Amino acid sequence: MPPVIAAAVNCIVIRKSLSRTALSLLRSEQKASHASRISRIDLGHLSFLPRFQLRQLLRELRSAFAVLGGMFICLLVLMIALDCYVYCDNFNRRSILETTYEYCYTYKYPTEEVPEGGTPAYAETLRQTSYGYDLDVTMLGIDPGCPYFPEVAPTAKKSEVVIASSVAQKFGVGKGDVLVLRDEVNDVNYAFTVTDVVHYASELYIFMDRDAMQELFGRSDDYYNTVFSDHALDIDTGLLYATVSRQNIEQASAVFTDLMMPMVILVSVLSVVIFLVVLYLMIKVMIDRASYSISLLKVFGYCTGEVRRLYLDGNFVVVALGALVCIPAAKGLMDIIYPYFVSNVAAGLELSFPPQLYAVIYAGVLACYLLIDLVLVRRLDRMTPAEVLKNRE
Template sequence: MILNRKIKRNIKIHKTTYIVAIALLILSTGLFTMFNIGGPVIKDSIKNFKDDYKVEDAYFTTALPISDMQPLENMFDLNIEKMEWKDVKVLDKVTLRIYKERKNINLVQITEGEALSKSKDIVINNDFYLKNNKNIGDSIDINGEEYNLNGKSATPDYIYMLENNTSLFSNKETFGVAFISEEDFKEIDSPSIGYSIRLNKDNESEFKEYIKENYFALSWVERKNNTKINAIDGDINGMFALGQYLPIVVVVLVSLLISIVIWRLVKNELTELGTLYAFGYTKATLTKHYMVYPILVSLIGALLGQIPGVMLANSIKAALSVEYNLPIIIVDPDIKIIVLSILIPIIIIAPINFIVISRALNHSAVDLMKGKLKEEGPSFLERKIPLKGLSFSMKYKIKEVLRNLWRTALTISAIVFSAMLLFFVFVMNDSMERIVKQGYEDSYKFDNLYMLSNMSIENRGGEKFWNLPVMSSNNNDEEIKYTLEAREKDSTLLVLKDAEGEVLSFDKNIVSKSLAKKLGVKEGDTLKLKSELEDSTFEIEIEKIANSFLGDKLYISLETLYRETEIPKDSYIGIVSKEKIEFQEGQLASSTSKTAMVDGIKSMISPLKFIMWMIGVIAALIGIALIYVIITMVIDENRLNISMFKIMGYDDKRLSKTILNINDILIVFGYLISIPLSKVAISAMFAEVTKDMEFSLQAIISPLSMLIVLIILETMYTLTKAISKRKILSIPMDEVLKNGRE
């Protein structure tokens, strides 16, 4: 059939555009399939893991031991399990937290290998093996005893493996969680003790009050406020949102691209269309003919995109495992997601192109044969913008931009999209570097941090502090959890500065900037605090805001803490010091060093940086591909003009400058638009990811980042112009004469 041969001929002529469109659809549908197969499976697996392995509803420690838990379980209709552990040094660098095997709460899942079955068996978290070059079946020395590495493990209370409550980031290089049998654990002296509960009814507050009155609670952390349990939820939600919206944006860009190509195709074939109308072809037949192009491209791109999408669905699990200790997660292809991924490009692309085609074909056969649409004249904007006094080259560029608004919109959208991805890379990189530099290296002046098993009043040197989990309501009446940190008034081992760089004193009530932002408060405001431990409320006036985004914290003096709560005067739960402090067996809940903290965050950031730079490369490739197609469109639409310019004596340099630089102003315009859009989008994403974490990532677009992104965009643009230059040079001088004869 004539029309079928015509399809093949047109695809061959515009093959570059269609290849780019298909490649972008492979990318977008592949991402959609990858995220929407992997994301929900991981989310459901984590939820089921917490439920099936009986995650705690709360965890607490007491000054007085609970000798008999059965009466408490009967009295309050709940389950209690004593959590006993001991931190030991292994392999010279790793703090291994060894727990007694659990029976009822926070159960252990064996992800690989076998469960504990005989004396001197031990199971340790997944990453311990990789980080320390160990395999299942190897042995490990623990306090002079040889233990057999029997398996890899995961538990719902250590999905995010924080060593202590003051940590914001895990360090799998230096911290691990292990389990041994109850009989083996009897050989361990002076273990630390805590308690986990699972409720059968909503009576946590009554039980907490009873524990406070009878056993003096030292700490109390509800499940919803436990970062070790919930931190992963923010990352999963962020990834899921990324997988939903990013591919759709690419599909819309591809739709614009194809619609412009189809519009140009129809415009260039008006005479042929009029002839076909005269021969009896109906509008419906011709519409079906032109709809073949977008549907064919959509199907090919979407079908091919399922191959990498399905193959890489497990990569989300791999990315999350860098930061989290994951349970067993099986990611299988989901036929519903695959079908949806194939349909989405068609659902978006087909209607847009149908409108474009219908609009073009909505003319009589006579008008089409006359080529009436070819003489569209100046646009409304062109008539309104004064062009007098401008050079011919500038007038020509402005007219090209204003007479091709679809192409202009596509150009700006392509630049904005690429720039936003690039800004995301640099803002994320800057945020991570800021955490290391400002959060640890500049603020932490101590070398060692110790968390005690029980509160103490003994003078051991260093600087004393208390950490308490608290909550306050923000302007939207949402409860925000954060840490109340009470320090000595003359503390110097933690340095906080205000926005002007002045060092703040702890005789003032200081709120971190990240927390102030979440709560919507400013200096002079009064903050109402609810203490999980004390189950009471009190008010603190905010006197200073620290320019710190590392940790959602409110800092007060120890004197203020003693006055506002029932915590005994002169007591403390932690110490920071320059020198090492010796403690007796069983006095420490955990200890770490500043070096270990910095190494931990750097270790976590390293693979994330690789992922970020991959996103940057993808952004650059998308930008180059789209700009190349757009410049090709410009050249094809100006073939006759280029031929005429050559006849008029334009040399290659001047000709290339006139034609190829048409989009210069659009590149700059798109870049400028991308800056505020990037800030809004990245801020929203950071807020979603960190809403359940006690720290914030700040979306600061630095002048250096703006300069680098502009240079990258201009380099992409210059590169595509250089590649396209040969197309202009290949257009013969007699092109306009041939067209006139036709």
């Protein structure tokens, strides 16, 4: 892209500028634009300062839109980093909150009797496609009143299921919809009607009554292959596929945040740097275009502070009001795009920001502008009445 953009700038902008006569270039003549014609509208009801700032803004309307466009792009880049952070952080918190058991035992060879102190369940792994990726979905058959999934109340029908919110988000289904899952081992498709959606975002879970699930998959009435417990059970490890503890889940869920934090910090810093560069260049262009007028004001005795209020403070209003629109717009657009970034992750998607984070982003935008404002004030100091003398007729 950089060579293409550079070629476009050379062919269109620079060639257009150099097509002017030498005398026109020496006089720094500016062609009357649509924006300058707009700036002639009657603003007589306003006092001098806001009227001057508004006219200056209308004269530099295209540059103001360029600033807002650059700010929106930079906020999009920032939202990539922040969405990544809140996604990992929410996943970590939800994993800990939703793991109500202390131990989960997955059997390779189930025993006839459920170990004392354990709660039996029946799990099967099915598959579904999301954004072109085949994801594993755990179908869990539980008994009524299971203490480890208190919000789940599956019906006794083998064609009805309760789904986790992660499944609803990932596959775009809700209450009353039909969800089709594949059993790739036996090459069978199953269609289920969703009776309820429960908030469970850390894994892709589908819940069914254990008796109905045993009947659906042709198992015996007392079959189970998973046991949940609130304490460690004395089970022969040769009978098990795996043992997962709550502590294991807490440690594993925190890994995502630790792995992604360097990328989050890097992208956040880059977005700020890009925003500072865009803001500096665009406002500098506005000041350079008005260099003759600024020098003339200094001839009339205006100090740097007064020139700053006339030419820079108006841009502050543009940035402040534009940020109020661009921040939620960038967040909304990135929330639409972000599911594609994590389309191969078998987990829910919670991207909600706390309100205070929006306030921090807004304060950061204003701080960036004030920093650029301080830099550009020095440029105003370097503008002297000599500009008027150089460009006189």
